Amino acid sequence: MAPSFIRNQPDFVLGLLYILAGGGFAAAASRYDMGTLAYMGPGYFPFMLGTLLAAIGAWIVLRAILVRGVRVRLAPWNLRSLLWMVGSIIMFGLALQPLGLVVALVLLVILASLASHEFTWKTTLVNATVMVVLNVGGFVYGLSIPFPVLPQIAAFPL
Structure with missing residues (x-):
């Protein structure tokens, strides 16, 4: 049973997966040299991409909680x-x-x-x-x- 504050369960789960994947990529990329914007190191682009993915996931999670409307339940997995x-x-x-x-x-x-x-x-x-x-x-x-x-x-x- 999902908590009642989640209005859109599929979007909520999707957002969590984005946060998990993006956070994982950013954490793995942080082990490499970042460099600067002018001279990017091998970790710069994957770190920024992972951070962006996690931020998009956070936005999706917030929308799943805050947007009012018909509650959407997560369908059972096939x-x-x-x-x-x-x-x-x-x-x-x-x-x-x-x-x-x-x-x-x-x-x-x-x-x-x-x-x-x-x-x-x-x-x-x-x-x-x-x-x-x-x-x-x-x-x-x-x-x-x-x-x-x-x-x-x-x-x-x-």
């Missing part, structure tokens, strides 16, 4: 969908090196799409194609990040 989403991300991380970015992204989109109650193969395959084109184009060719694009097929001597 564990099936949550497991598909988390599992697809774990699978992507494990599959990236051996299978390459293209195959790992296609698997990620297919498994994440299974979390939806509105799953269709056509939408999933279009989404996977767009993700592959944008990610390979942006990260591999645009930013020159050395991701393996396709699986490495070992040559077997005959």
